[in-house]
Amino acid sequence: MSQRNIAVTDQPGAGAGPEDCPLPEVLALIGGKWSAQVLVELGAGPRRFTQLERAIEGISRRMLTVSLRDLERNGLVTRTVHPDSPPRVEYATTPLIEDIREPLEALTAWARRAAPVITAARRTYDSHR
Amino acid sequence: MSQRNIAVTDQPGAGAGPEDCPLPEVLALIGGKWSAQVLVELGAGPRRFTQLERAIEGISRRMLTVSLRDLERNGLVTRTVHPDSPPRVEYATTPLIEDIREPLEALTAWARRAAPVITAARRTYDSHR
């Protein structure tokens, strides 16, 4: 997903360009098609692979795996394997994302309110052109 | 960009599925590679096309156009043409995005703080595997 190593401010030395904008980098972290939903689901508590698969309607095994690996790589979720049979793997969020839970919820709330306006704007734009 | 008409809650009737998650839809609105930076730049005040082009380092004319059209279509920015010669076009944000300015800034602030942790997590993950 974000296998491309986005900048995330390399080398603090040398002056750190003042024009860098971290926002796109955040979006690169959770901007995948499913990452956000995975995060939301895990926000409610630890979940197993199959639980997530069933909770997130429409996601494929592959994309769930990819998304989880990506989030894990960036330190946003943890993966713990319980040595059981059948295998049992649990995913959970890390404290890292605690601080963005609120902004993310604010965005979600905004989406609900703005939805009709956006839909209308689109219809206007599309009909005009 | 988000030419694909994402759901944005169609038909309020019929019960509106309780499982729908608006977060991915927001990200579809501003999750493009440049949209967020355009929004940030316009947040500082109205800007002309060339101003944006110079402010957002690395963007091409094409992508700036595409991003602006997309934002305009979704009602997030306005485009006003001043009948001058040479042509003069100004872009500005709409009141719609007022409400997400704060969450967006929170995300940005988070990005700055979390950057080193994320970088470290990545190195650990990559070296292990």
Next chain:
DNA sequence: CGGGATCCGCCCGGATACTG
């Protein structure tokens, strides 16, 4: 100045099949 049109490479993500 502020675009539009076209071509194209690449990577995201879907479908399917196989595995410890």
Next chain:
DNA sequence: CAGTATCCGGGCGGATCCCG
């Protein structure tokens, strides 16, 4: 149960050229 492997199409975004 929890993945991995492979194939593949579509679209996102870069480069380049042209236009009013």
